Amino acid sequence: MNPFHYERADNAAAAVALLAQSPTGTFLGGGTNLVDLMKLGVAQPELLVDVSRLPYDRIEPLVDGGLCIGAMVRNSDLAANRTVRTRYPMLAQALLAGASGQLRNLATTGGNLLQRTRCVYFQDASKPCNKRVPGSGCPARAGYHRNLAILGASESCIATHPSDMAVAMIALDATVRVLGPHGERIIPLTEFYRLPGDEPQRETVLEHGDLLTAVDLPPLPFAVHSRYRKVRDRASYAFALVSVAAALDLDDDGTIRDARIALGGVAPVPWRARRAEEMLRGAPATEATFRRAAEAELAAAQPLPGNAFKLPLARNTLVRTLLDLTRDVTDVTEGATR
Template sequence: MKPFDYRRATTVDGAVAEIAGNPQAAFLAGGTNLVDHMKLGIASPDLLVDITSLQLDDVAETGDGGLRIGANVRNSDLAAHPLVRSRYPVLSQALLSGASGQLRNMATTGGNLLQRTRCVYFQDASTPCNKRTPGSGCSAREGYARYHAILGASPDCIAVHPSDMACALAALDASVVVHGPAGERTLAVADLHRLPGDRPDRDTVLDHGDLITSVLLPPLPWARRSTYRKVRDRASYAFALVSVAAAVELEDDGGNAGSVPVIRQARIALGGVAHKPWRAALAEAALQGAPATQDSFRRAAEAELAAASTRADNAFKVPMVSNALVSVLHDLTQESS
């Protein structure tokens, strides 16, 4: 590992200035992704600015009925927070389906969002990878691609973003507050990560020196009817093959027993399918005003997946996403919450 300096930041402005002034510097929070990548030789900062002493570890109610989540709130604490569990079950469930108990105790909200979009070849410095070494080629295109993207990929990169939490936040229309050298700005989580295009080395739209200080969850009373479903190769502690974060609002919620409920609106984001959390706007549009039937659910899935592009070893993801989405929508619209 390359030698590096370590400093503990005491103010947000100071932390941002220190990173912005050194192209080889990096923020350190939970470290679960960065330290691993430093060991693998994928990241080699010469200065780490530790931001864990910044006062960014509160979950607070906002005036409009939403939540403000500090960037340093640990994944396990956020998942267990009573207001998250009751108001945004999809977020709690997504967090709990990610990583292990130990890693969730370390990983932070901001760090989870900014973990690298990656695949097995990105992690292996002995192989070509356009994301790790721009212009070197993509090993996954002709290689092992079981976990790789079926939507929004480019010839240069077919890696997927691994965060479960980010899928839930994208579905909930969450935004991030970013503190940069030029001041503070807010952007939607759905706009934070990018598709690879010809710059797969860039996972997000953030610039060097930008620091996520909090995540804003807007009020969404019907998110009580939300859930997260993750399909993977083993029962726990594995990346998603595919995942679905969904919330549904029904017309006349809790009304006529026995009749088929009608979907007023739905929020859906898919994991394991793209270089970013994939907000399924086409499926959402197909569900708006539709009866809550298997037929409607299947058509919504097909609308979203029409643009899918697969390889031999990830073609299974198309029916898997479709089945997972149908199953999740069935569960959400049948229960009487």
Template sequence: MMPFAYSKPDSIEQAVQQAGPDARFIAGGTNLLDLMKENVERPARVIDITGLPLREVRTTANGGLQIGALVSNAELAWHLDVEARYPLLSQAILAGASPQLRNMASTGGNLLQRTRCHYFYDAAVPCNKRAPGSGCPARDGLNRQHAILGASEHCVAVHPSDMCVALAALEARVLVHGRQGEREIPFADFHRLPGATPERDNCLAEDELIVAIALPPPPFVACSHYLKLRDRASYAFALVSVAAGLVVADDNSIAGLRVALGGVAHKPWRDVGLERSMLGRPATRESYAAFADALLRDARPLAHNAFKITLAKNAIIRALTQAQAAEEHP
């Protein structure tokens, strides 16, 4: 680990004034510290934000929920409002990491997790995400866990978060504060596909700090399900995950549908237009299978991960079927 300066600001304004290209904010540190130990991240300054007033979870005027960036993953998963009104989010958080990590990891930090691609973590090998222009050995190397959607010739890494997949399905908004003031970012726009600049994971400016996550009123409650498929049931990242939500009309037609995929792309994967095209169709396994086929139509597997296409299709069908069953048999 390289030497670094440390500061603990007393206010949000003070924190963003200290930010810069060679500085990193730290809260729980469950990902950043690992990266620093491996010399993947080498910040000249670490800005400790744990003293800032960002730990509140409150109901908003429109009936939604605002979650402070320093609320721990464990606190959020077991929060009474989240369990009652956003069970999809609670399920996703509890599917991720271990209890010890959830106790430390922060809501804002979860959004900033970096890929767990083993080439990215190995400073001895090339990686365009770590060293732009050096190459992507995963394309022709060991790529079983890598992307099948939205990848580029420069990067085939996947986003590791479970929580973010649920937030994508819930259409959260990210509240950030920088030197220019505050802004809200739709969750679909927060994370980036790799393109030619895979080193950029999100759209944050270097001085911007995540202060909260805003959830709109839930479009579905019981009729939702988070499904995570992984190599082992204990602490492991998803090969494929699905955050699914349904609104089923009295005539058993689909009145609302949202599906976000994890483990398949550089960001949680959704197709809002495709979801809308399903409205009015029967809420049946056949409809879910047709949706799954269409959502994976542009999948481009690598040498070792073609199985993810079939796995993702089956996972979508299963998640939607279980979401529907949860409403019919609460």
């Protein structure tokens, strides 16, 4: 770990101004990922601006019926929030599927969105990695890529985004509030992440000095019937091989009115499954429909030998999650009419 300067900002504007002066500086939230990367020599910031105590630690209703989640809200607090648990169950489930209790107590909402890939080559400063050292090469393609991307990857990078929370948020059409050197702006989460292309080092549309202050969730009433299903190599405390965040809105006759679906563990970004959503709208909520939708979404997949299993795994997990959701919705509807 290199020596670094540490500053604690009194307010967001001061934090942004501080960081603007340090080209290699970065904001410090919970530190659960950044500090590891600093120890490993992967991240070498000259300046850490601690934003974890800025007053963005509230979860508050929005006038449109949505929810505003402060960027410094801890993952464990967000998962335990009653509104999140009842109106956006997929988000609470995603948070609880991530990391460990201790890490969730520290990790912040903003930091979770901005965590880095756990690709073993990115995390080992002695090895090439185009994301860490642009142009140095990607050993993962010929090497160990069991947990890397089958969708949205490029020749230069096949890393996966590790967050569970972000998968649920992107399915929920969340937007991100950003305070930058030139003022505040709002970015839909679906436009927040960048695919690697030939610049895998640029993971989001943020500019240096931009500070996440909040994540807004739209009302989305049918998200009350939503699920997050995570498949991993052990029962707990592992990154997703494949995960599915899904919400279904069904007519009384079992026709799908609307759907929100995102996949985790399969792409360099939390993967919004728009193609699958399109195929579901207006179709009957049957296994055959779900299977067609899953296969349409995964048609563009480019698996490698070591991660080809993710293709059937993602398909099966998506189909089963949608079937489980259909049963959730139907059970509630039937319960109400009885």
